[in-house]
Amino acid sequence: MKRPHLFSIHNMTVFRSQKGERRLVLSQASLDLEPEELVDLVGVSGAGKSTLLEAAAWLIPIAEGIMTLQGGNYKAFAPQEWRRKVAIYLQKPVAAPGTVRENLLLAWKFTQKPEQEMPSDIRLQSDLEEVGLSGVSLDNNASELSGGQLARLALLRILLLQPPVLLLDEPDASLDKDSAQLVNKRIWRYLKENQAAAIRVRHYSWGDSASRTLLIREGKILEG
Amino acid sequence: MGRFSQPNPADQGREDTGGVTAKVNQILLAKVATKAAAKATAEATAKVTAEIEAVITAKSVNQAATKIAIRTATKVASTGNQVIPIGNFELFLALLFILVTVGIILWLRLGLAKKLIIATLRCYGQLLLLGFVLAFIFIYDSPWLTAGAFLVMIGFGVQNIISLLKSSPYRLFWPVLASMSVTGIPITFAVTMLVIGVSPWYKAQYVIPLAGMVFGNSMSGIALAAERVFADLEGRRDEVRLLITLGATPWDASLPSIRAAVRTGLVPTINRTATVGVVAIPGMMTGQILAGANPLEAARYQIVIMLMLAAASSLGAITVALWSYKKAFDPSGAFR
Numbered sequence: 001m002k003r004p005h006l007f008s009i010h011n012m013t014v015f016r017s018q019k020g021e022r023r024l025v026l027s028q029a030s031l032d033l034e035p036e037e038l039v040d041l042v043g044v045s046g047a048g049k050s051t052l053l054e055a056a057a058w059l060i061p062i063a064e065g066i067m068t069l070q071g072g073n074y075k076a077f078a079p080q081e082w083r084r085k086v087a088i089y090l091q092k093p094v095a096a097p098g099t100v101r102e103n104l105l106l107a108w109k110f111t112q113k114p115e116q117e118m119p120s121d122i123r124l125q126s127d128l129e130e131v132g133l134s135g136v137s138l139d140n141n142a143s144e145l146s147g148g149q150l151a152r153l154a155l156l157r158i159l160l161l162q163p164p165v166l167l168l169d170e171p172d173a174s175l176d177k178d179s180a181q182l183v184n185k186r187i188w189r190y191l192k193e194n195q196a197a198a199i200r201v202r203h204y205s206w207g208d209s210a211s212r213t214l215l216i217r218e219g220k221i222l223e224g
Numbered sequence: 225m226g227r228f229s230q231p232n233p234a235d236q237g238r239e240d241t242g243g244v245t246a247k248v249n250q251i252l253l254a255k256v257a258t259k260a261a262a263k264a265t266a267e268a269t270a271k272v273t274a275e276i277e278a279v280i281t282a283k284s285v286n287q288a289a290t291k292i293a294i295r296t297a298t299k300v301a302s303t304g305n306q307v308i309p310i311g312n313f314e315l316f317l318a319l320l321f322i323l324v325t326v327g328i329i330l331w332l333r334l335g336l337a338k339k340l341i342i343a344t345l346r347c348y349g350q351l352l353l354l355g356f357v358l359a360f361i362f363i364y365d366s367p368w369l370t371a372g373a374f375l376v377m378i379g380f381g382v383q384n385i386i387s388l389l390k391s392s393p394y395r396l397f398w399p400v401l402a403s404m405s406v407t408g409i410p411i412t413f414a415v416t417m418l419v420i421g422v423s424p425w426y427k428a429q430y431v432i433p434l435a436g437m438v439f440g441n442s443m444s445g446i447a448l449a450a451e452r453v454f455a456d457l458e459g460r461r462d463e464v465r466l467l468i469t470l471g472a473t474p475w476d477a478s479l480p481s482i483r484a485a486v487r488t489g490l491v492p493t494i495n496r497t498a499t500v501g502v503v504a505i506p507g508m509m510t511g512q513i514l515a516g517a518n519p520l521e522a523a524r525y526q527i528v529i530m531l532m533l534a535a536a537s538s539l540g541a542i543t544v545a546l547w548s549y550k551k552a553f554d555p556s557g558a559f560r
Contacts, residue, residue: 083468
């Protein structure tokens with residue numbers, strides 16, 4: 001019997017409403033992801049890159065098509081559970097009110113706690129060090145972090161949920177070259193250790209490190 | 225337990241007794257008035273009024289003197305247990321202050337004169353109409369009429385809140401209607417049936433004015449909270465979206481906004497409850513005192529009313545915040 005894809009989007013159509021007008025943003029988009037795969041999704045602004053990620057994270061209504069995770073239809077999951085398994089890194093990293101520790105452990109404050117045990121301070125501190133945030137204390141106020149620091153904190157925050165699929169919306173947009181390399185390395189280590197996969201949105205392909213590149217144009221996915 | 229002062233049936237529809245002849249003069253009228261004042265009872269006033277009416281009918285006395293006598297008699301007698309009636313002339317006299325204000329508004333070119341005049345006319349029209357309607361409802365005193373009055377009050381309240389919230393992209397009719405109803409109706413009847421002990425339970429004279437106050441207050445609590453919960457969620461848009469991506473339910477993501485909304489709805493109520501009677505005598509207590517009630521008795525009523533109104537606006541704010549926050553999320557729990 002054929003093994004199901006780790007993650008699959010099939011013929012997905014999504015509309016967006018703006019000022020009462022319904023606009024087609026994704027048209028029958030399909031893609032499959034396998035474990036340890038990092039797929040770059042490139043395209044011009046407005047091509048539908050971020051929309052695809054938001055739809056994959058079940059943050060916007062999907063008009064047509066299906067998504068599966070390890071063979072299971074997304075509708076069989078509770079939306080909250082799906083969002084922790086197909087975790088999105090938002091283009092604009094945000095700090096919730098509170099310390100760095102509180103920000104990293106946000107999900108453990110919710111009504112439905114993550115399946116994983118709450119990570120210890122030692123684990124959190126070592127995570128911060130790995131992405132070049134050794135100078136940041138867990139007790140620092142998260143709102144005092146710079147854009148680049150916040151971007152790395154936001155990435156660590158979703159990695160702690162150990163999702164099988166990562167949806168990364170320009171994760172290196174606000175990072176300098178060295179930090180971007182550290183983040184890249186961290187993502188790859190994560191994918192390998194957890195048999196996970198990721199879609200990474202970029203404006204254009206840098207030709208570095210992605211397993212393959214897909215082009216999105218006018219809401220349609222084309223092979224790069 | 226005290227009661228609102230009730231109209232004395234003896235005041236109404238007195239026929240000419242015929243006991244006073246057309247020869248009664250000004251001195252006699254004054255004497256009659258003084259007599260009534262001395263007794264200072266509602267019954268005495270009624271008799272005096274009837275006698276004076278007879279005099280007026282006889283048309284043989286000085287009209288001005290008669291007017292003065294009536295007013296004196298009624299005023300003195302009212303220190304017993306009556307309301308000083310406001311005649312048509314006095315009703316229009318009150319307009320003078322508004323005319324002065326209109327003059328100032330025109331002089332300062334505030335552009336509000338037309339609005340103030342319309343508001344004043346509406347005040348006259350609405351309150352007099354309300355008086356007629358209430359008089360009608362009180363006479364028939366049926367549970368159906370009381371229920372109808374409730375429907376009208378809730379309907380106008382909901383419509384008022386919705387018009388205040390018209391900039392909101394969400395449809396809030398049902399949450400607002402539900403919040404008005406589930407807080408206003410039980411609180412009104414808790415007070416009329418358990419605290420005041422009104423009998424029968426639907427007695428319009430008690431139930432309708434109290435319900436009006438309850439709905440009015442819950443309306444302000446609901447409007448404030450409903451506006452705030454969405455404004456706060458919108459202000460926290462990025463944070464709310466982040467929480468949702470991490471597996472938060474709409475409840476988890478909205479809790480700070482729900483708290484802010486309930487706080488907004490509650491603060492004016494807490495302030496009003498804490499300062500009541502310090503700066504001004506509250507409206508209902510003023511009304512009761514003017515109607516001749518013992519101030520201590522009026523204070524007891526006012527305490528019940530204040531607590532009832534505090535409960536109405538607080539519970540209204542809480543209910544609408546809890547009932548409506550989900551409107552900001554789609555069925556999958558994603559922030560719209």
